[in-house]
Amino acid sequence: MDGQAFDLGTVGITTWRSSQWRMRVRRRLLAVLGTLVFLFLVVTRCSADDDVITSPVIARQSLQMDLPISVPAGEPIPTIVSGVAPNVPLEVTVDAGYGVSIESAVPTSSTVEVIVPPFAGPASGVVTVSVVQGTEVARGQTAIVPGDPVDAIDVYLGPRTVIADAEHFVMIVGVPKDVFGNPVSTGTPVDFTVTRPNLAVEKEQHPTRHLLAYQLVYSRTVTGRTRVATESGSAGAPERDFLEVAGVPVPFKxxxxxxxxxxxxxxxxxxxxxxxxxxxxxxxxxxxxxxxxxxxxxxxxxxxxxxxxxxxxxxxxxxxxxxxxxxxxxxxxxxxxxxxxxxPTAVESLTAEVENDGTFIRVHVGPVRSVRGSFVPDGTNAVVTLGDGTSVTTDLTLGIGTASFPLDSDMSSVTVEVLGAIARVEGVR
Amino acid sequence: MRGGIKSKKNVVKLGVFVLIGICGVVGLGLAARSYEGVSQSEETNEVFNAAAQLPPELVEAVIWQRDPEDLTREMEPLTRVDITSAWIRAWEQLSIVARTGSLTGLEVYFSNSALDGLLESAERMRGRPVNQINHNLRVDFYSEDGQVIGLTADEVGLVRSVPVGDTVGFVQTRESYEAILLLEDGNWRVQHWVRRSSEDRWWTDPAEAAAEFDPTTFAVNGVNYFPQAHPFDAFWANYDEQVIESDLARIAALGADSVRVFLPFDELGGRWVGDEQLEPVLDFFDRAESHQLGVVATLFDGRTDHRTDKWDSDRAHAETVVEALGEHPALLMWDLKNEPDRDIGANGVSEQLLYAWLGHVAHVVRDADPATPLTVGWSTPEAALAAPVHTDVVSYHYYAPMADFDDLAQRVNEHAAGRPVVISEFGLPTWNSYFPGGHTEVEQAGYVADVVSSADRLGVNGTMVWTLWDLAESPPDAGRFPWNTGPQTSLGLLRADGSEKLAAIVLDPATDLDEVPRPGLFNRFGKTFWRLVVLGVIALAGLAILGRKVRGPKRTESQVAALLDTMRKPPSEPPA
Incomplete structure (x- = not known):
C-alpha cells in the first residue's frame, strides 16, 4: 500500500504548477488589471484639472460709441461705433427698463453705424447701449422720450363715497401714456373736470409728476353723485364718479x-x-x-x-x-x-274671591275686564301673593278672563295683581 | 481547437469586465450630475415659482427713505412690508424670466404697460438675467384710498449679465427708477416703471489704487496665524489674550514682520457685525502693533456663497469691519477673500460671477478705506493668472513642487503688471506616518527655504509661511481620513509642544538660506512609510527563501509527468 498510495500532496503541487492553471490565472489577472487601468484612466481623465492656464476675460473698454442724447419713442436708435475691427461681428445691446433689444452687425471698416430698431412696447427712460466685439466693449446711454398722451388715460378714483361737509375729499389719479404705453413726460398737463350733483362744474389742471397727475376733489355741502372727467391733450379717459353723502346727523326729535x-x-x-x-x-x-x-x-x-x-x-x-x-x-x-x-292702566275691573267648601279652599280671579270693555287677552299673567308673602303666578283662563287655583295652606289673605291692577281678599280662613 | 475556444471565452470575459467598468463609471457620472442638479437651488426655479420664496437677505437689503411731508396719506407699516415684498419679487421674477424663458408668474407681479413691455421683450432677455443686490426706496405718492403708490427707487443695485467674448460677463449697475404700483385683488403689482439713471461698472474693473501706497517698497516676511489649541472657526470665540501675547512675541522673535489672520464672516455677525465680536480682533491688532507686526486681515472667511442676493450683506459686513479696523496702525493689507477660486461652482456661482463679487467687495472696501492696499489670496498661481486683477497687490498660495515654481512665479509677476506680488501661503507638512506622502522636518525646512529664496530671486515682494503652529485640529473641510487631517495639522514652524522645527529659522531675515539643511540621499528612509516598505521587502524576501526550503526543489516537467504516471498505475494485487 505504501508504494501505491495516492499522494495528494504530489497531485496538488502538480496541479498548482500546471501550465493550464497558470495560463488561466494570468488571463484573469490581465482582465482585472486591464479593467482597473481603464477605470483609473477614465476617472483621472474626468477629474483632472485642466492644466492650461486660461487668461482672464477682461472687458477692454476700447471701443468708442456715439449716441444721440435722446430718441423719441418708436424711433430707431442710431449707434455709431468707432475703433472696431473690420469684418469681426459685433453685437449692440440696448438695455431698457423692461428688457433688451439686440442687433448684430459685421463692420466693414473701423467705424460702423448700427441702427437699433425701436422697441415695440414701453421703453422710455434711460437706456444703456452696449457694444461688444470679442472682449472689446463700449457702453453708453441715451434716453427714449415718450410721445404725447393717447386714449385712454388710466384713471383711478377713490374713495367712492365722501361726506358732503366741504372738508373730506376724494382723489382722482390719472396716468397718461403714449401710444407705446410709456408714461408721458414729467410736467404734461392733465385736466380734471368735476361736475357736482347740482351740475356745478369745476376745472383744474395738474402737471404729471412721478409718472402721474392727481387732484384732490373736496366735497361740497350738497349730497348726490359727482362726476370727474380726465383729459390730457387730445387724450381722454373713462368718466369716474363718487357719491357725496350726508355725514353725522344733527340732534333730532x-x-x-x-x-x-x-x-x-x-x-x-x-x-x-x-x-x-x-x-x-x-x-x-x-x-x-x-x-x-x-x-x-x-x-x-x-x-x-x-x-x-x-x-x-x-x-x-x-x-x-x-x-x-x-x-x-x-x-x-x-x-x-x-x-x-x-x-295708563289697561284694567277696568278686577275681582277676586275665595271659595271654602270645608274641604278645599279655592281662589277665583276675574273676570278681568280691560279699559276697552273686553276681557284682558288670554295669556295675561296674574300675580297672586299669599298672606305669608309667598308669590304664586298663574295664567288667567283663556277666553273668559278668569282663573282659579287651590290653596293648600292656611292663609289669612290673598293679593292678586293683573297688569298693575290689584285685588285683595281678606279672611280666607 | 480547444485552446482557441478558451481564448475566445477569455476575450469575451475581458470584454464583459471592461463593459461593466464603463457602465459603472458612466453610472457614477450620471448620478453625480443629477445630485449636482438637485443641489443647485437655481434648478428648482424651473419647478417652483422661486419668486414666492423671498430671499431673506434681500429683504434686509431694502432701505426706505423718510416719507415726504406732503404725502396725502401716511403709509401704513403693513403696506410698506407688502410693497417691499412686491418690489423684490417683481425683480426676482424678471430674473427668472431671463433665466428660464418661462413667462409664468409675470402677471402676478406686473400688469398694464409693465406686463406688456416685459412680454414684448421676454424672449430677447433670455440668457441675460438681471440679479438684484439692494434697493433704496421712497414713497412719493400714496392715493387717498390706498390703492395707488408712486414709488421712487433712488438706488437699485443690479448685476446684469453681458456676453463678452466666449463667456458671460457682468456689469454691476446702480440705477434709479420711478414706478407706479397698484393694489389689484389684494396684490401690489407694478403698472409702470421708468429708468431715470444708470451708472455701471464692468466686473473686471479694478478698484482705485490705495492712496499713499508705494508698491516699490512693499515687502512682507510673515506667517499665517492661528492659536495652536483653537484654530480656524474656534479662534475668535476662544480668544485668549495671554496666548495671543505669547504667540505674537514668539513670531516677532522668530524674525517675522507680519501675520495673516482670518476674520470669519459668520462668527463676526454676518451683516450685523457687533462691537462684542470685534473686541478680540481689535485687541489682536493692538498687541500685534506692540510687537511691531503688521497684520494682513483676511475678510469673508468661510463665506462661500457669492450669489447676488448676499452681496448687500457682504457690503454691510465689510463696511463695519473696515470702519473698525481701517485706520489701525497695525493694518498692513486687506485680503478680500482666502482662496475664492475654490468657491467657483458652489451655489451655482460661475467663475466670472465670482470675479464680479470680488470687484464688488474691492470697491466697497476701497470706498471705506482709501489708504490700505487690497489683495486676494488665490489658492494657486494658476488661479491668480486666470483672474482679473482688482487689487493693489497680487497674492497666491504655493504648495506645489519647487520644479514648477520659477515658471509660475514669473508669469504671475508679469500678470501683476507692476503691482507687488506676495505668496501669502506656502509650506510643507511634516506629517510622517504609515501612509505614503509624508515629509520630514528637513524636507520642510528645505522647501520653505527654497520658496523664500526663489521668491526673493524672482522679485516676489514677500512670503507668508503657513503656519506658526502644528495645529490641534484640521480645517472643517479637510476631510476625515488620516491622510487628510494629518498634513493639515503639521504644517507649523513650531511643534505642538512649542519647540521649533528646522524651518523656523527661515523667518529670520539674517538666516543664510543656503545654509538651511536640505534632504539628503537617504532622507526617504527617515520616513515611517518607507521604513515600513523596507521592512516589508525584507520580510517578503525572507518568507520566499523560507518557503522554497520547505517546498523543496522545483520539479521539472518530466518529473511531473512521471508522478502522473505513478498515479495512473492500477494498484498491485494484495498478497494471497
Missing part, C-alpha cells in the same frame, strides 16, 4: 306714530325719528343705524333700526303695567331729545 295705548303688555306702539339730516340739511342716506334706548317701569331695553328716506322707525310692545317710560334715540353719535310716555 322722536315722535309717536300711534296714540298711547293702555299698558296691557300686548299691544304694539310705534316711535320714529324725524327726518335725519346733516348740518347742511342733507337727508341721511338709507341704512344709517339708529338705536332707541327705552327706560320704564318694566326695565330698560335697546332696539335697533335703520333709516329709510332719513327716517328710522321702532316698534315696541307696551309695558304690562301702567307708568312712565322715557325713550332716547342715537345715530352716528348724535342724540335725540328724550320722549316721555305715560302708559
Amino acid at each position: 322722536l315722535e309717536l306714530v300711534d296714540p298711547i295705548v293702555p299698558a296691557d303688555g300686548q299691544a304694539l306702539m310705534r316711535i320714529r325719528t324725524e327726518v335725519l339730516r346733516d348740518p347742511f340739511g342733507n337727508v341721511m342716506p338709507d341704512g344709517v343705524v339708529v338705536y332707541l334706548d327705552a327706560d320704564g317701569v318694566t326695565g330698560r331695553r335697546r332696539i335697533q333700526s335703520q333709516s329709510i328716506d332719513g327716517l328710522a322707525e321702532f316698534t315696541l310692545e307696551v309695558p304690562d303695567r301702567p307708568g312712565q317710560a322715557t325713550v332716547t334715540a342715537s345715530a352716528s353719535g348724535s342724540l335725540s331729545e328724550t320722549l316721555t310716555l305715560d302708559f
Whole structure:
C-alpha cells in the first residue's frame, strides 16, 4: 500500500504548477488589471484639472460709441461705433427698463453705424447701449422720450363715497401714456373736470409728476353723485364718479306714530325719528343705524333700526303695567331729545274671591275686564301673593278672563295683581 | 481547437469586465450630475415659482427713505412690508424670466404697460438675467384710498449679465427708477416703471489704487496665524489674550514682520457685525502693533456663497469691519477673500460671477478705506493668472513642487503688471506616518527655504509661511481620513509642544538660506512609510527563501509527468 498510495500532496503541487492553471490565472489577472487601468484612466481623465492656464476675460473698454442724447419713442436708435475691427461681428445691446433689444452687425471698416430698431412696447427712460466685439466693449446711454398722451388715460378714483361737509375729499389719479404705453413726460398737463350733483362744474389742471397727475376733489355741502372727467391733450379717459353723502346727523326729535295705548303688555306702539339730516340739511342716506334706548317701569331695553328716506322707525310692545317710560334715540353719535310716555292702566275691573267648601279652599280671579270693555287677552299673567308673602303666578283662563287655583295652606289673605291692577281678599280662613 | 475556444471565452470575459467598468463609471457620472442638479437651488426655479420664496437677505437689503411731508396719506407699516415684498419679487421674477424663458408668474407681479413691455421683450432677455443686490426706496405718492403708490427707487443695485467674448460677463449697475404700483385683488403689482439713471461698472474693473501706497517698497516676511489649541472657526470665540501675547512675541522673535489672520464672516455677525465680536480682533491688532507686526486681515472667511442676493450683506459686513479696523496702525493689507477660486461652482456661482463679487467687495472696501492696499489670496498661481486683477497687490498660495515654481512665479509677476506680488501661503507638512506622502522636518525646512529664496530671486515682494503652529485640529473641510487631517495639522514652524522645527529659522531675515539643511540621499528612509516598505521587502524576501526550503526543489516537467504516471498505475494485487 505504501508504494501505491495516492499522494495528494504530489497531485496538488502538480496541479498548482500546471501550465493550464497558470495560463488561466494570468488571463484573469490581465482582465482585472486591464479593467482597473481603464477605470483609473477614465476617472483621472474626468477629474483632472485642466492644466492650461486660461487668461482672464477682461472687458477692454476700447471701443468708442456715439449716441444721440435722446430718441423719441418708436424711433430707431442710431449707434455709431468707432475703433472696431473690420469684418469681426459685433453685437449692440440696448438695455431698457423692461428688457433688451439686440442687433448684430459685421463692420466693414473701423467705424460702423448700427441702427437699433425701436422697441415695440414701453421703453422710455434711460437706456444703456452696449457694444461688444470679442472682449472689446463700449457702453453708453441715451434716453427714449415718450410721445404725447393717447386714449385712454388710466384713471383711478377713490374713495367712492365722501361726506358732503366741504372738508373730506376724494382723489382722482390719472396716468397718461403714449401710444407705446410709456408714461408721458414729467410736467404734461392733465385736466380734471368735476361736475357736482347740482351740475356745478369745476376745472383744474395738474402737471404729471412721478409718472402721474392727481387732484384732490373736496366735497361740497350738497349730497348726490359727482362726476370727474380726465383729459390730457387730445387724450381722454373713462368718466369716474363718487357719491357725496350726508355725514353725522344733527340732534333730532322722536315722535309717536300711534296714540298711547293702555299698558296691557300686548299691544304694539310705534316711535320714529324725524327726518335725519346733516348740518347742511342733507337727508341721511338709507341704512344709517339708529338705536332707541327705552327706560320704564318694566326695565330698560335697546332696539335697533335703520333709516329709510332719513327716517328710522321702532316698534315696541307696551309695558304690562301702567307708568312712565322715557325713550332716547342715537345715530352716528348724535342724540335725540328724550320722549316721555305715560302708559295708563289697561284694567277696568278686577275681582277676586275665595271659595271654602270645608274641604278645599279655592281662589277665583276675574273676570278681568280691560279699559276697552273686553276681557284682558288670554295669556295675561296674574300675580297672586299669599298672606305669608309667598308669590304664586298663574295664567288667567283663556277666553273668559278668569282663573282659579287651590290653596293648600292656611292663609289669612290673598293679593292678586293683573297688569298693575290689584285685588285683595281678606279672611280666607 | 480547444485552446482557441478558451481564448475566445477569455476575450469575451475581458470584454464583459471592461463593459461593466464603463457602465459603472458612466453610472457614477450620471448620478453625480443629477445630485449636482438637485443641489443647485437655481434648478428648482424651473419647478417652483422661486419668486414666492423671498430671499431673506434681500429683504434686509431694502432701505426706505423718510416719507415726504406732503404725502396725502401716511403709509401704513403693513403696506410698506407688502410693497417691499412686491418690489423684490417683481425683480426676482424678471430674473427668472431671463433665466428660464418661462413667462409664468409675470402677471402676478406686473400688469398694464409693465406686463406688456416685459412680454414684448421676454424672449430677447433670455440668457441675460438681471440679479438684484439692494434697493433704496421712497414713497412719493400714496392715493387717498390706498390703492395707488408712486414709488421712487433712488438706488437699485443690479448685476446684469453681458456676453463678452466666449463667456458671460457682468456689469454691476446702480440705477434709479420711478414706478407706479397698484393694489389689484389684494396684490401690489407694478403698472409702470421708468429708468431715470444708470451708472455701471464692468466686473473686471479694478478698484482705485490705495492712496499713499508705494508698491516699490512693499515687502512682507510673515506667517499665517492661528492659536495652536483653537484654530480656524474656534479662534475668535476662544480668544485668549495671554496666548495671543505669547504667540505674537514668539513670531516677532522668530524674525517675522507680519501675520495673516482670518476674520470669519459668520462668527463676526454676518451683516450685523457687533462691537462684542470685534473686541478680540481689535485687541489682536493692538498687541500685534506692540510687537511691531503688521497684520494682513483676511475678510469673508468661510463665506462661500457669492450669489447676488448676499452681496448687500457682504457690503454691510465689510463696511463695519473696515470702519473698525481701517485706520489701525497695525493694518498692513486687506485680503478680500482666502482662496475664492475654490468657491467657483458652489451655489451655482460661475467663475466670472465670482470675479464680479470680488470687484464688488474691492470697491466697497476701497470706498471705506482709501489708504490700505487690497489683495486676494488665490489658492494657486494658476488661479491668480486666470483672474482679473482688482487689487493693489497680487497674492497666491504655493504648495506645489519647487520644479514648477520659477515658471509660475514669473508669469504671475508679469500678470501683476507692476503691482507687488506676495505668496501669502506656502509650506510643507511634516506629517510622517504609515501612509505614503509624508515629509520630514528637513524636507520642510528645505522647501520653505527654497520658496523664500526663489521668491526673493524672482522679485516676489514677500512670503507668508503657513503656519506658526502644528495645529490641534484640521480645517472643517479637510476631510476625515488620516491622510487628510494629518498634513493639515503639521504644517507649523513650531511643534505642538512649542519647540521649533528646522524651518523656523527661515523667518529670520539674517538666516543664510543656503545654509538651511536640505534632504539628503537617504532622507526617504527617515520616513515611517518607507521604513515600513523596507521592512516589508525584507520580510517578503525572507518568507520566499523560507518557503522554497520547505517546498523543496522545483520539479521539472518530466518529473511531473512521471508522478502522473505513478498515479495512473492500477494498484498491485494484495498478497494471497
